[in-house]
Amino acid sequence: MDAGQSRFVMTALVLALVAGAVVGLSLGALGGGGSVLAVPALIYLLGFSPQQATTASLLIVVTTSVTALFAHARAGAVRWRLGALFAASGVLPAAIVGLVAHRVPAAVSTGAFAVIAAVAAVLMLRRRSREAGAVRPGRAAGAGAGLGALTGFLGVGGGFLTVPALVGVLAVPMSAAVGTSLLVITVNAAAAFVTRVGTVPAVNWALVGPFAATALLGAWDGKRLAAKVDGLILQRVFAVALLGVAAFMVVDAVRSA
Numbered sequence: 001m002d003a004g005q006s007r008f009v010m011t012a013l014v015l016a017l018v019a020g021a022v023v024g025l026s027l028g029a030l031g032g033g034g035s036v037l038a039v040p041a042l043i044y045l046l047g048f049s050p051q052q053a054t055t056a057s058l059l060i061v062v063t064t065s066v067t068a069l070f071a072h073a074r075a076g077a078v079r080w081r082l083g084a085l086f087a088a089s090g091v092l093p094a095a096i097v098g099l100v101a102h103r104v105p106a107a108v109s110t111g112a113f114a115v116i117a118a119v120a121a122v123l124m125l126r127r128r129s130r131e132a133g134a135v136r137p138g139r140a141a142g143a144g145a146g147l148g149a150l151t152g153f154l155g156v157g158g159g160f161l162t163v164p165a166l167v168g169v170l171a172v173p174m175s176a177a178v179g180t181s182l183l184v185i186t187v188n189a190a191a192a193f194v195t196r197v198g199t200v201p202a203v204n205w206a207l208v209g210p211f212a213a214t215a216l217l218g219a220w221d222g223k224r225l226a227a228k229v230d231g232l233i234l235q236r237v238f239a240v241a242l243l244g245v246a247a248f249m250v251v252d253a254v255r256s257a
Contacts, residue, residue, distance in 0.1 A: 163181045
């Protein structure tokens, strides 16, 4: 390996470490948004193809979400029954849609992702956290199935949609929605990854590994941040970040079309 190649490898490794830390911080603090950040980072910073990035992102999000979930569970901030219902409803749709998602043109999936992210952000900006109400199993199952299908289609964990659904549709407080979202993310992303991994070209796991490692560390810091910052502030920060990602992806989709 010559000097130029060595510098390229080291630069890619540093970018993977930094991007992983940011993804983990997002997941730990907000209960979502990890794959929203991971997919663009893998594509634009590390040179992954969209198919490789979405598949690698799912693995990163699964490992990071498990770590963040453990931290939130220790604090008693997970609605296990509701999260299990959400997750169980989304597993099959995530797996089925994941099998065919690689056939969708990149510009179409990017545009769809941007629209959904923007809608979720607007909903979170308009809604305030409410007191928890009675859980309606039918509504929870329907929302879980829809989110699972979107996870399989977009190659993301779905936390950026799960949190608004828990807060806005099921009236779960933001503090509990974050932890519960991590349970849903873990199950749905794992199901989508299993079906996607055999449909994409070889992934550079040598970069994915360090990315995931720093994401795990960032998730613990994110949990500590969530304990110190008001839930409504986190909700608004999350929404603004989503709007920025959505705008960037719209531009990218138009250029790619």
